[in-house]
Amino acid sequence: MADSVSNRIAAIPNAVFRQSDDGSGSTVSHGGALNVPLGLVIAPNGHVVTANGGDGNLVETTPSGKQAAVVTVDKNDGGAGDLFGLAIKPSGHGVYFVDDFGMDNNLQLLF
Numbered sequence: 001m002a003d004s005v006s007n008r009i010a011a012i013p014n015a016v017f018r019q020s021d022d023g024s025g026s027t028v029s030h031g032g033a034l035n036v037p038l039g040l041v042i043a044p045n046g047h048v049v050t051a052n053g054g055d056g057n058l059v060e061t062t063p064s065g066k067q068a069a070v071v072t073v074d075k076n077d078g079g080a081g082d083l084f085g086l087a088i089k090p091s092g093h094g095v096y097f098v099d100d101f102g103m104d105n106n107l108q109l110l111f
Contacts, residue, residue, distance in 0.1 A: 001015075001025055001040075002037040002038060002039060002040045002050060003024070003037065004036045004037055004038055004053060006030070007030065007031055007034045007035060007036065007037065008027050008028075008029060008030040008031070008034060008037075009027070009028045009029045009030075009034065009037060009040065009048055009050060009061060009065075010024060010025035010026060010027055010028060011025055011026050011028050012025040012026075027065075028048070028061065028063070028065050029048075029061045029065040029066075029067060032067045033052075033057065033059045033067045033070045034050060034052065034059055034067070035052045035053075035054035035055045035057065036052055036053040036054035036055075037050045037051065037052055037053070037059075038051050038052070038053040038083060038084055039051040039083070039084050039085050039086045039097075040086060041086040041087060041088055041095070042088075043060070043088060043095075044088065044092040046062075046063050047060050047061060047062055047063070047068065048060070048061045048063075049061075049086060049088075049095055050086075051083035051084065051085075051086050051097055052083060053083055053084075055072075056072055056073060056074030056083060057070050057071060057072050057073065057074075058070070058071045058073055058083075058086075058095065058097065058110065071110065073097060073099070073108065073110055074099050083097055083098070083099060083100070084097075084098040084100055085097065085098045089109065093111065094109050094110060094111045095109070095110045096108070096109055097110065
């Protein structure tokens with residue numbers, strides 16, 4: 001789960017099948033390169049890719065919580081909440097993301 005208020009990624013066990021509240025989940029990664037995370041997706045290698053709304057970066061985090069890579073994908077105005085939905089390209093080689101800068105609402109692909 002992307003927690004934009006606390007700048008963290010949290011895990012909720014059995015999220016798909018839960019029938020009870022797990023509170024705020026357990027923190028996987030916090031702070032560092034995370035800056036208002038708005039969306040996330042699990043990459044084929046098991047890492048979490050997070051779209052930052054605060055600075056226009058995508059952050060790759062290992063399952064153990066280490067922030068392994070940061071890539072700036074929104075260079076328009078430093079992010080400012082422009083990055084949203086993420087999806088892994090069906091071949092597994094690339095990440096689709098929505099850049100909501102201005103009125104364009106572009107779907108972009110990062111290889």
